[in-house]
Amino acid sequence: xxxxxxxxxxxxxxxxxxxxxxxxxxxxxxxxxxxxxxxxxxxxxxxxxxxxxxxxxxxxxxxxxxx
Amino acid sequence: xxxxxxxxxxxxxxxxxxxxxxxxxxxxxxxxxxxxxxxxxxxxxxxxxxxxxxxxxxxxxxxxxxxxxxxxxxxxxxxxxxxxxxxxxxxxxxxxxxxxxxxxxxxxxxxxxxxxxxxxxxxxxxxxxxxxxxxxxxxxxxxxxxxxxxxxxxxxxxxxxxxxxxxxxxxxxxxxxxxxxxxxxxxxxxxxxxxxxxxxxxxxxxxxxxxxxxxxxxxxxxxxxxxxxxxxxxxxxxxxxxxxxxxxxxxxxxxxxxxxxxxxx
Ligand SMILES: Cc1ncc(C[n+]2csc(CCOP(=O)(O)OP(=O)(O)O)c2C)c(N)n1
Ligand code: SF4
Numbered sequence: 001x002x003x004x005x006x007x008x009x010x011x012x013x014x015x016x017x018x019x020x021x022x023x024x025x026x027x028x029x030x031x032x033x034x035x036x037x038x039x040x041x042x043x044x045x046x047x048x049x050x051x052x053x054x055x056x057x058x059x060x061x062x063x064x065x066x067x
Numbered sequence: 068x069x070x071x072x073x074x075x076x077x078x079x080x081x082x083x084x085x086x087x088x089x090x091x092x093x094x095x096x097x098x099x100x101x102x103x104x105x106x107x108x109x110x111x112x113x114x115x116x117x118x119x120x121x122x123x124x125x126x127x128x129x130x131x132x133x134x135x136x137x138x139x140x141x142x143x144x145x146x147x148x149x150x151x152x153x154x155x156x157x158x159x160x161x162x163x164x165x166x167x168x169x170x171x172x173x174x175x176x177x178x179x180x181x182x183x184x185x186x187x188x189x190x191x192x193x194x195x196x197x198x199x200x201x202x203x204x205x206x207x208x209x210x211x212x213x214x215x216x217x218x219x220x221x222x223x224x225x226x227x228x229x230x231x232x233x234x235x236x237x238x239x240x241x242x243x244x245x246x247x248x249x250x251x252x253x254x255x256x257x258x259x260x261x262x263x264x265x266x267x268x269x270x271x272x273x274x275x276x277x278x279x280x281x282x283x284x285x286x287x288x289x290x291x292x293x294x295x296x297x298x299x300x301x302x303x304x305x306x307x308x309x310x311x312x313x314x315x316x317x318x319x320x321x322x323x324x325x326x327x328x329x330x331x332x
Contacts, residue, residue, distance in 0.1 A: 010068075014079075014080060015079055015080045017084075017085035017086070018085060019085040019086035019280050020086075020281060021086060021091075021280055021281060021284065024281045025281075025284070052242065055091075055094065055095060055098070055242035055243065055246075056091055056094075056239070056240075056242050056284075057090070057091070057094060058083065058085075058086060058087055058089070058093075058094065058280075059079075059080060059081070059090055060068065060070065060071075060074070060079070060090070060093075061080075063068045
């Protein structure tokens, strides 16, 4: 299967509750929490598009869009 | 997000606490429905009362938010009158196995076609952290400040003994497995039970000094294993994940149709 390529992470700031599950379990440490405890993308180039952040988000607040 | 086609966006953000495992179950349940390409109007979700039961408010299917412990009874009524509809019945551990324990074993015994999902956080979340029949011996709860002396049910063994024809278990750490098991349970014709271990960071893990959502999900990762794995043989304490029972048995609505036919002859 061809390697997926990241287009962007879509983050719904209104729905994110800052639980940090996506940040902790991202295998490549692509994500972090900002000063308001909302998720943000810090290392987009390292994303391997496994989508585990999207699947483990309890708040349906993050989506990984691939090309 | 494609799964957004299946939710009532106007009720988001949802009421669950930050890090609550119930949201992860919702997330992956929606993916199962999407991957099966189901029509929203063919699904009925019936829930009882509890944090877990609030799930029915968020999905854009036919939904019934009923009484504590009685979700399976209402679902049985719906299924008997509209056997073509697909029934999904998510329940808390208290909902399913304390007040609702009798409905649970008898629905399993009848083998009525529906998917029962036990969102097992081992505590009564909604009412403030009282112990449930799944908390287990030695745990702490609002109602067991000196340690719980009640032993817990094993949901898988109970469902199997009661006659469920599909029985499975996973955790919120294993998100893809949630989707996979729910898909298989929906496609199975008969009474399906899926136990999903789900963290309640507000009560269960805090009271039991098990950290928050991240530590709980690490715990699920480190303390569970595939059914029959080598790891299980080496460490019998590990909790098994996967499908324990999958068997063909006469389904209740089909049998009832035969009774109607025989009576009308
Ligand atoms: C007949 C009845 N008895 C008791 C209650 C109070 N009550 C509401 S939710 C609940 C238990 C919730 O725990 P659980 O089902 O495990 O779900 P959770 O909130 O942990 O998801 C109880 C005892 C009720 N609503 N109705
Ligand atoms: S009390 Fe527990 S079960 Fe209820 S929403 Fe909060 S974390 Fe979830």
